[in-house]
Amino acid sequence: MLAPPEAATAPPVAPRRRERRRLIVGVAAALAVLAPLAWLWQASLLPDTYSVTDMGLVDDGRGGGHAGHGVATGGRGVDALTEPSTAPADVRVELVAREGSFRLASGEEVTGYTLNGTSPGPAIHAELGQLVEVHLVNESVPDGATLHWHGLDVPNADDGVAGVTQDAVPVGGSFTYRFRADQAGTFWYHSHQVSHVQVQRGLLGALVVTPPGGVGATDALALVHLYEGTRTVNGRSGETRVEAAPGERVRVRVVNTDNAPMSAWVPAAPFRVLAVDGTEVHEPGPVRDVAVEVTGGARADLEVVAPARIELGGASVLVGEAVPPPAPRPAAALDLLTYGTPAPLGLDPAAATRSFDYVIGRSPGFLDGVPGMWWTVNGRMHPDVPMYMVAEGDVVRMRVENRSGEGHPMHLHGHHAVVLSRDGVPATGSPWWIDSLQVGDGETYEIAFVADNPGIWIDHCHNLPHAVEGLVAHLMYEGVTTPYRIGGPNTPE
Ligand code: C2O
Ligand code: CU
Numbered sequence: 001m002l003a004p005p006e007a008a009t010a011p012p013v014a015p016r017r018r019e020r021r022r023l024i025v026g027v028a029a030a031l032a033v034l035a036p037l038a039w040l041w042q043a044s045l046l047p048d049t050y051s052v053t054d055m056g057l058v059d060d061g062r063g064g065g066h067a068g069h070g071v072a073t074g075g076r077g078v079d080a081l082t083e084p085s086t087a088p089a090d091v092r093v094e095l096v097a098r099e100g101s102f103r104l105a106s107g108e109e110v111t112g113y114t115l116n117g118t119s120p121g122p123a124i125h126a127e128l129g130q131l132v133e134v135h136l137v138n139e140s141v142p143d144g145a146t147l148h149w150h151g152l153d154v155p156n157a158d159d160g161v162a163g164v165t166q167d168a169v170p171v172g173g174s175f176t177y178r179f180r181a182d183q184a185g186t187f188w189y190h191s192h193q194v195s196h197v198q199v200q201r202g203l204l205g206a207l208v209v210t211p212p213g214g215v216g217a218t219d220a221l222a223l224v225h226l227y228e229g230t231r232t233v234n235g236r237s238g239e240t241r242v243e244a245a246p247g248e249r250v251r252v253r254v255v256n257t258d259n260a261p262m263s264a265w266v267p268a269a270p271f272r273v274l275a276v277d278g279t280e281v282h283e284p285g286p287v288r289d290v291a292v293e294v295t296g297g298a299r300a301d302l303e304v305v306a307p308a309r310i311e312l313g314g315a316s317v318l319v320g321e322a323v324p325p326p327a328p329r330p331a332a333a334l335d336l337l338t339y340g341t342p343a344p345l346g347l348d349p350a351a352a353t354r355s356f357d358y359v360i361g362r363s364p365g366f367l368d369g370v371p372g373m374w375w376t377v378n379g380r381m382h383p384d385v386p387m388y389m390v391a392e393g394d395v396v397r398m399r400v401e402n403r404s405g406e407g408h409p410m411h412l413h414g415h416h417a418v419v420l421s422r423d424g425v426p427a428t429g430s431p432w433w434i435d436s437l438q439v440g441d442g443e444t445y446e447i448a449f450v451a452d453n454p455g456i457w458i459d460h461c462h463n464l465p466h467a468v469e470g471l472v473a474h475l476m477y478e479g480v481t482t483p484y485r486i487g488g489p490n491t492p493e
Helices: 013-044 464-468
Strands: 057-059 091-103 109-115 124-127 131-138 148-150 174-180 185-190 204-210 218-227 230-233 239-242 249-256 262-264 272-276 292-294 299-305 308-311 316-319 354-367 370-377 386-390 395-402 408-412 417-422 436-439 444-450 456-461 472-477
Touching: 013 354, 091 124, 124 131, 185 249, 185 299, 204 218, 204 249, 218 239, 218 316, 249 292, 249 308, 249 316, 262 308, 292 299, 299 308, 354 386, 386 395, 395 436, 436 444, 456 464
Parallel strands: 057 386, 091 131, 124 204, 218 249, 239 316, 354 395, 386 472
Antiparallel strands: 091 109, 131 174, 148 185, 185 204, 218 230, 249 299, 262 292, 272 299, 308 316, 354 370, 395 444, 408 436, 408 456, 417 444, 456 472
16 A cells, blocks of 8 residues: 655645745746836836927937937927918929729729829929929828928928827818929928828829929839839839830939839940939939849939830839830949049038937837837937937038848938948949938948928938837927927827
C-alpha cells in the first residue's frame, strides 16, 4: 500500500514561505516592468482636443531650443493670414465633395470620394498672378473635408490643414479658399482631414499655373493615382494618349499623388526635366535611359518630342502616334543634385539666422496610449516633436537626417526649400527647389528656405500613414496663433 501523499495534507512551512517569497519577487518584478510602462502609456495619452501650439518642444533654431512645451499665445490668428486683395477672383471654381462609388475614366468602378462627381476632381488652371477662389462644399463626406494646395505657397488661412488652419468642413458645410497663383508650375490639391484615407480614396485633383501665354509647347497633365491598387493617369488605367504631331515638343506634368515614390522613364528617346515641384530647372539638358524618381506628393514636368512614351510604373502616357514600345525601368536614376546648371538662389544659406535638425528615427513606445513602433523626430515621439520657431525674414537651414530604416517623402507646407547638399555632397546643378523631398534611409539632406509666409505650417511625411504614425512637426512664426484645435472633428492626418 502506498502511504497517503504528503501533498494531500498541508505542505511544510518552509516551502510555503519560499512560494510566497517567489510570488512577492514575481509581483515586484512585474511591477518594475509594468509601472514604468503604465506611466509611459498614461503620459502618451493626448487630450481630446489640443492646440498645435501646445504641442511640440520649442526649438528656436539658435541653440536655445527645447525650452519645453507650448509657445506664447496671443498675436495674429491664422484666420487673419489671408490673401490681401479683395478684388473679384479671376478663376472661380466650386468643388462638391461626396462619398460613394464612381467610375474611373477607364470604366472600373471604385469606392471613395469625388469632387464634382469625379476623381481626380477637376484640374484647376490659372495663369500666373491670377486670383483663384475655390468654394468647397461638403455634400456627403462623413468625416468632414478640407482642401490643401500642395506646393503652392498660399496664405496660411487657406492651407487647409484641419485643426491647424481651419475646422474640417462638415457635411452640409462649405469653405472658401482664396489665393493668388503667384508661381507658375504644377501643383495639386487634396483633403487634409483624415488625409491618409481621403487622399488615397480620391479627394484630390491637379492645379496648374501657367505663365501668361502658356508654356510654348503642348501642355499635358499626368496625375498619377492608385485607386484600389490600380495605377491610373488622370483617372485612367493602362494607356493615356496625348495628341501631338511628329516632332512636336510636349510638356507632361507628372504628379505623384500616392504614398510611395514612383519612377518615370522614357523608353528609347532623350527627354528633359523642365521643372521639379513647380519650379523650373535651370538649363535642363537632355538625358536618356535614366529614371526620374517622383516621390510621394512631388511633381516632375518632363519634356518629350512626339512620338514618345512615358512609363509611370504600371500606367503609360503615349505622346503622338506610333510611339516606341514599353521598356523596363532603366537601372540608373537621374540625380537632381547635379542636373542642370547653377543659377542664383536668391538667398544666402551662409547667412542663415536659424538652423534646425529634423532627424527621423523609429522607436517602440506608446502613441496616444497605443503601443507600437512609432516614428521619432530628434529622438522624441509625437507630441514631443519639435516646434520650429521662426520670424518673418529669417533665412532657415534645416538638416533632414533619416535613421529610421525606411525612406520618407518629407513635405513642408507654405514654403519652397532649396537643396544645399546630400550626405555632405553639395548640390552643383540647377538650384533644386523642392516641397516634397525623398529622404532615403541613411541619407542626410541640408535644405534652406526663406521664412516669408507667416503662419503655422505642418512639416510631415507624405507617405500619409507615416504622418498618422507620428512623422509630423510644425514650423511656426513668432506672434502667430491659431483658434483651431486638433482632435474632436479635426484629424489632419
Ligand atoms: Cu500634400 Cu500636408 O500635404
Ligand atoms: Cu514616411
